[in-house]
Structure formats: C-alpha cells, structure tokens
Amino acid sequence: MSIFSRLRNLGRRELTCQDANTFLAAYLDGALDEQTSERFAKHINRCPTCSSYLNDYESTVDLSRATRVQNAPPELVAETLEFLRLRLKAED
Numbered sequence: 001m002s003i004f005s006r007l008r009n010l011g012r013r014e015l016t017c018q019d020a021n022t023f024l025a026a027y028l029d030g031a032l033d034e035q036t037s038e039r040f041a042k043h044i045n046r047c048p049t050c051s052s053y054l055n056d057y058e059s060t061v062d063l064s065r066a067t068r069v070q071n072a073p074p075e076l077v078a079e080t081l082e083f084l085r086l087r088l089k090a091e092d
C-alpha cells in the first residue's frame with residue numbers, strides 16, 4: 001500500500017506507532033501535509049517508543065551522511081533501520 005493511500009485511510013483516528021513508523025521518512029523529508037505532520041509530531045511527543053525511534057533514525061541518517069569513507073554501504077544503513085524497525089515492533 002502506498003503511503004498516500006495509507007494517508008487517505010487514516011481518517012481522524014489517532015496515529016498508531018505503526019502509522020508513525022510508516023510516515024517517518026516522509027515526515028523527515030517534509031513530504032507530509034501540514035495536518036498529518038502535526039499529528040505525527042503529536043504522537044512522537046507523547047510516545048517514548050517512537051520518539052526514541054525517531055532519534056535513532058535521525059542519528060543513523062546523520063551518520064550515513066557524515067561517513068565519507070567510501071560512503072556508508074547502503075546495506076548497512078538498511079540493516080540498521082531494519083533492526084530499529086524490528087525493535088519497535090517488539091516493543092509494540
């Protein structure tokens with residue numbers, strides 16, 4: 001399911017951790033509409049799991065940007081993100 005159809009399906013219900021997880025990259029890219037972005041931020045502020053996930057995600061992205069030595073292998077970045085994602089799921 002594309003993120004945009006997911007967005008349409010959100011309706012007015014509260015964002016779940018899974019929603020937050022799905023929209024995280026779009027949120028950081030500024031690709032979410034203002035309303036969804038606000039709801040996302042609200043969830044992050046309330047939810048320690050997601051806020052720590054967001055922090056980890058941001059440091060991973062920063063790290064991969066900062067590492068210039070042959071670039072951070074994309075697999076490493078993908079693996080790290082997958083690890084974080086699984087951890088988030090386990091805590092759900």
Ligand SMILES: [Zn+2]
Pocket residue numbers: 016017018020043047049050051
């Ligand atoms: Zn959450």
